Amino acid sequence: MKRTDFAFYLSKFLVEYMPGAKGSSPQTIDSYRYGFMRFLDFLHEVKSLSADRVAISDLTYENVRDFLGWLQDVRHNSISTRNQRQAALNSFVKYLMYEYPDYLNEYQRILAIPIKKHLKPEISFLKSSGVKLLIGQPDTETHTGMRDYTILATLFTTGIRVSELTGLRVKDISLQDPCTMLVHGKGNKCRYVQITKYLAPIMNRYLLENGYDCPEKMSEWLFLNHMGHKFTRQGINYLVKKYAMMAQKVSPELISDGFSPHKIRHSAAMSLLEAGVDLIYIRDLLGHVSVKTTEIYIRTDAKLKREAIEAASMEIVPKEEAKWENDSGLKDWLKNFGKHR
Numbered sequence: 001m002k003r004t005d006f007a008f009y010l011s012k013f014l015v016e017y018m019p020g021a022k023g024s025s026p027q028t029i030d031s032y033r034y035g036f037m038r039f040l041d042f043l044h045e046v047k048s049l050s051a052d053r054v055a056i057s058d059l060t061y062e063n064v065r066d067f068l069g070w071l072q073d074v075r076h077n078s079i080s081t082r083n084q085r086q087a088a089l090n091s092f093v094k095y096l097m098y099e100y101p102d103y104l105n106e107y108q109r110i111l112a113i114p115i116k117k118h119l120k121p122e123i124s125f126l127k128s129s130g131v132k133l134l135i136g137q138p139d140t141e142t143h144t145g146m147r148d149y150t151i152l153a154t155l156f157t158t159g160i161r162v163s164e165l166t167g168l169r170v171k172d173i174s175l176q177d178p179c180t181m182l183v184h185g186k187g188n189k190c191r192y193v194q195i196t197k198y199l200a201p202i203m204n205r206y207l208l209e210n211g212y213d214c215p216e217k218m219s220e221w222l223f224l225n226h227m228g229h230k231f232t233r234q235g236i237n238y239l240v241k242k243y244a245m246m247a248q249k250v251s252p253e254l255i256s257d258g259f260s261p262h263k264i265r266h267s268a269a270m271s272l273l274e275a276g277v278d279l280i281y282i283r284d285l286l287g288h289v290s291v292k293t294t295e296i297y298i299r300t301d302a303k304l305k306r307e308a309i310e311a312a313s314m315e316i317v318p319k320e321e322a323k324w325e326n327d328s329g330l331k332d333w334l335k336n337f338g339k340h341r
Contacts, residue, residue, distance in 0.1 A: 005100065006054045010036060013095050025186055027163045027233075035088035038075075042067045056100055061109035064089055068113070079116050086115060130247075130254040131156055131267060137243040143209070144226070148239055150206040151223055155240075155264045157199045161185070162261045166231045171218040175204055236261055
């Protein structure tokens with residue numbers, strides 16, 4: 001990397017400031033890193049400026065504005081992705097305001113670019129029949145199948161994030177009553193999550209079959225890929241989508257297209273809500289900072305109940321023809337309403 005001022009401060013921002021002063025998680029840092037890669041791609045493709053020549057002076061309002069438009073119009077990124085890239089740039093700009101304040105006016109112009117609003121998509125989740133179908137796809141008689149079965153069962157019964165699943169070590173699992181797992185969440189915040197009576201025997205079998213009951217293996221990663229390395233988020237995404245496609249062939253109406261691990265998290269939350277579990281407990285289980293984040297499941301549940309009630313009422317209440325449909329006098333009056341006022 002050629003040491004331009006942009007490269008120098010970006011390196012300090014990602015390597016020192018974010019993990020040290022800000023306490024950002026590796027996942028957040030990786031997301032920001034990817035965002036800056038796209039920004040450099042834009043400068044190269046659109047502004048004919050190679051990455052090793054980019055300077056702080058090139059971090060302008062016009063370039064950032066055009067970059068955000070390029071993400072949507074050329075790369076066809078969603079508004080959510082666009083806002084994530086903007087958040088990465090804004091965070092870097094705020095850092096530069098103290099570390100390199102030479103272009104303070106330009107920084108303020110960049111930060112004034114509004115975040116684009118968008119409608120949040122409805123939550124997609126599986127009903128209990130869909131959950132059973134998906135979890136039943138791995139062949140538990142094979143070593144790989146048992147691992148995959150344990151991964152799916154853990155995601156569904158705990159609702160933990162993929163990054164939290166891949167960060168589990170053997171020592172984080174306790175099968176002594178009460179059975180719990182220590183989950184390492186966002187912002188390096190840890191929480192204990194209950195291992196249910198359904199998951200406990202599955203986890204116990206998995207630990208025994210892999211020899212994880214030995215003290216010398218306590219620090220090993222709980223789930224390893226086919227190379228014997230720690231699972232990545234991409235690896236878990238691939239695994240989930242593979243079994244979702246298998247389940248979809250069995251029963252297409254139960255498994256939606258584009259199924260992802262995050263939909264498993266939604267499914268876990270919705271099943272708890274439907275079972276009458278208090279929202280505060282669901283918040284703690286999912287690791288949400290604020291209960292407002294968890295309230296989205298209440299709104300989804302209320303919407304589903306409202307639709308069910310409306311569907312039932314349509315069957316009970318006979319269809320009634322509106323009087324004005326066949327009342328030419330009324331329609332004529334409405335057409336002429338206001339003309340003689």
